Amino acid sequence: MAGMPSRHKSIFLLTGVVLLQILLLALQIKRDSEGRLIRVWTVGAFSPFERAGNHGIGHLRETWRHYFALQNTSRENEQLRRENDELKMQVNQLQSKASEADRLALLLNFHKSHESVPMLGARVIATSAGSASATIMLDRGSKDHIKKNMGVITPEGVVGKVVEVYDNTSEVLLLTDKDSGVGAMLSNSRKQSPVGGAGEPLLVMKYVANDDVVNVGERVVTSGMDKIFPRDLPIGTITEIKPGNPFKSIRIRPSADLERLEEVIVLLTLQPLQMNKETETTTPSASVASKPVAETAKSPVSGGPAAKTAPALVSPAPVPAAADAAAAVKPE
Amino acid sequence: MNDAFDIRNMESHIEVHKFRGGAIVAATLLALMFQAFVPVYFAKAAMIDLPLLITIYFGLSRRNPSTGLLLGMVIGLLQDSLSGPTVPLGLYGIAKTVIGYLASSIGARLDTEHPAARFALTIIFFGLHQGIVLLTRRILLAQSSVWFTMHLAAAAVVNAIVAVFLFALLDHLRKS
Numbered sequence: 001m002a003g004m005p006s007r008h009k010s011i012f013l014l015t016g017v018v019l020l021q022i023l024l025l026a027l028q029i030k031r032d033s034e035g036r037l038i039r040v041w042t043v044g045a046f047s048p049f050e051r052a053g054n055h056g057i058g059h060l061r062e063t064w065r066h067y068f069a070l071q072n073t074s075r076e077n078e079q080l081r082r083e084n085d086e087l088k089m090q091v092n093q094l095q096s097k098a099s100e101a102d103r104l105a106l107l108l109n110f111h112k113s114h115e116s117v118p119m120l121g122a123r124v125i126a127t128s129a130g131s132a133s134a135t136i137m138l139d140r141g142s143k144d145h146i147k148k149n150m151g152v153i154t155p156e157g158v159v160g161k162v163v164e165v166y167d168n169t170s171e172v173l174l175l176t177d178k179d180s181g182v183g184a185m186l187s188n189s190r191k192q193s194p195v196g197g198a199g200e201p202l203l204v205m206k207y208v209a210n211d212d213v214v215n216v217g218e219r220v221v222t223s224g225m226d227k228i229f230p231r232d233l234p235i236g237t238i239t240e241i242k243p244g245n246p247f248k249s250i251r252i253r254p255s256a257d258l259e260r261l262e263e264v265i266v267l268l269t270l271q272p273l274q275m276n277k278e279t280e281t282t283t284p285s286a287s288v289a290s291k292p293v294a295e296t297a298k299s300p301v302s303g304g305p306a307a308k309t310a311p312a313l314v315s316p317a318p319v320p321a322a323a324d325a326a327a328a329v330k331p332e
Numbered sequence: 333m334n335d336a337f338d339i340r341n342m343e344s345h346i347e348v349h350k351f352r353g354g355a356i357v358a359a360t361l362l363a364l365m366f367q368a369f370v371p372v373y374f375a376k377a378a379m380i381d382l383p384l385l386i387t388i389y390f391g392l393s394r395r396n397p398s399t400g401l402l403l404g405m406v407i408g409l410l411q412d413s414l415s416g417p418t419v420p421l422g423l424y425g426i427a428k429t430v431i432g433y434l435a436s437s438i439g440a441r442l443d444t445e446h447p448a449a450r451f452a453l454t455i456i457f458f459g460l461h462q463g464i465v466l467l468t469r470r471i472l473l474a475q476s477s478v479w480f481t482m483h484l485a486a487a488a489v490v491n492a493i494v495a496v497f498l499f500a501l502l503d504h505l506r507k508s
Contacts, residue, residue, distance in 0.1 A: 010397035014433045017405050021422035021429065025472055028420040 103263050110155040110265065117230065118268040120144055124261045125169070134177035134197065136160075136261060141168045149228060151267040157234040157255025158182055158222060159264050170266075174258050175203055175235070183226035184235050187219040195220060195235055195252060201259065203236055205250035210243055220252050229267070349393045355505040359386055360407055368414045379487045381458070383411045385495050387428045388457050389502050391435025392444045400439075404432020420473070427464040431457050447496045454495040458488040 107121050122144075126137035140146050142165045152159040152172045160180060164171035173180050178199040185192040191214075193207045208214055218238045224231030236252035243249075363382035371378035387407050391400035408428030412421045435457060444450060462484060469475040 010401065010433065010437075013398050014401050014429065017401060017429050018426050021405070021409075021425045022472065024425075025420050025422040025468070028422075029473060 134174040392439035400436025401433035404428035454492040
């Protein structure tokens with residue numbers, strides 16, 4: 001210290017004095033549950049080393065104890081790993097088949113509860129190539145009596161309408177497409193207003209006046225006014241309401257999972273439809289639960305879980321043409 | 333002993349001031365008494381941190397970091413003692429030790445005799461003091477406290493105004 005410059009001396013002095021006072025603080029402070037701060041600091045400073053030492057010694061002990069037992073483990077481990085991989089693959093295949101069987105059972109059950117409505121099951125074989133539109137391609141076309149502007153649904157709710165029909169395929173415009181629309185109404189107040197897509201996962205209900213009472217969580221169902229979809233089919237649930245000018249801005253989460261469609265139902269008629277009220281009460285889970293697996297497997301519709309072709313729910317009946325129904329597709 | 337002398341050389345012209353006997357002790361005690369008792373009768377006076385102003389003034393004037401930090405420590409610890417059982421010894425002690433050191437160090441490099449310089453330095457040191465106290469509270473005492481309020485900003489300005497007049501008054505305690 002004798003040969004140290006005075007500036008450094010003062011810095012050392014500052015450090016020493018501050019540290020002393022910190023120590024003084026530590027001696028005084030007593031935390032509620034941990035005792036005096038000095039004890040907390042001491043324990044905090046030493047415990048990492050204690051933990052590290054304990055962990056290291058424990059690790060060494062375990063290594064020593066298991067060394068001899070592990071000599072043959074490597075070979076057994078390799079064999080078990082192979083078996084495990086094979087089993088995982090089998091489980092994945094079975095899960096996939098079970099899932100498919102569930103979906104087909106759902107479709108069948110839905111059809112049985114609405115036998116008066118001509119329907120056709122179809123598989124989704126493609127989706128739109130770009131993000132500018134929301135469409136899907138079905139494996140059924142004009143040969144299966146599908147026509148333009150026919151409605152497409154799932155047991156969960158409305159999917160969209162057929163916009164193009166080819167011999168063996170058809171293209172469906174999903175509800176989420178910004179050019180899509182469906183006649184809808186609020187399930188509680190029965191207030192009618194069209195619902196359309198906005199080019200995003202949520203739908204938009206456009207013409208509800210600010211004075212009308214609407215609640216988040218309220219169900220939106222088809223009104224039947226578009227003459228495509230029967231009345232009271234679920235469209236979605238309201239997730240967001242904002243006041244607007246002159247109408248409220250209402251956003252709806254679709255009931256059908258439009259981003260993961262695999263099988264759908266095409267309504268094989270362009271006439272106004274009336275469905276029985278079971279549609280409202282039949283939930284997908286209830287449908288699946290009420291359908292024995294054996295019965296589903298025997299069903300000529302599903303053709304079993306591994307069916308290669310799309311499920312044909314009904315033999316397509318002659319479909320009356322109703323050209324003016326197309327005009328009601330886009331309610332706006 | 334010289335009453336005043338150049339700290340480095342003749343070119344710097346920064347003087348180290350000496351004070352009349354007992355001036356520092358008397359000023360310190362008076363400041364602490366003011367701080368402890370006047371707010372009882374005049375609550376707004378609590379806004380003024382006279383011990384801090386005394387620390388700053390003697391730090392800037394004495395221009396010796398060791399003396400400055402020790403004076404700051406003593407003043408701070410006394411203030412802690414007078415602040416009741418909820419304030420542990422060392423809370424203000426640490427803050428004023430650092431302020432005393434910094435004031436002495438800056439005083440040795442800059443001419444701090446001008447009122448504007450004193451005003452500005454007091455605001456800076458006040459903010460720094462608050463910061464150190466707050467850090468000590470948060471880190472060592474696990475007490476929550478806000479970094480900035482309008483009250484603190486106003487207090488900084490008020491203390492700086494008081495400092496300008498107080499420092500001028502204390503200048504009379506210097507040996508001529």
